[in-house]
Amino acid sequence: MSKKVEFVKGLKDVETTDLKARIQEDELRLKKLKFGHAISPLENPMSIRELRKDIARLKTVLTQREQGS
Numbered sequence: 001m002s003k004k005v006e007f008v009k010g011l012k013d014v015e016t017t018d019l020k021a022r023i024q025e026d027e028l029r030l031k032k033l034k035f036g037h038a039i040s041p042l043e044n045p046m047s048i049r050e051l052r053k054d055i056a057r058l059k060t061v062l063t064q065r066e067q068g069s
Contacts, residue, residue: 004053004057007054007057008057008061011057011058011061016062016065019058019061019062019065020062022058023055023058023059023062026051026054026055026058027055029051030048030051030052030055033047033048033051034048
């Protein structure tokens with residue numbers, strides 16, 4: 001299976017409050033990565049893209065839960 005399918009399947013058992021907390025943590029980490037990248041290049045600049053996509057996946061799962069409830 002692809003990374004995104006495994007990622008989303010792993011989120012089915014996570015509480016909604018934990019999901020919101022993880023989104024906030026990841027957004028903070030993304031800001032720090034972007035700031036660090038602006039100062040000096042990152043060893044792996046693709047990590048910014050991957051983290052951004054993970055945040056989008058988390059938000060998608062959260063939105064689906066809110067609409068389904």
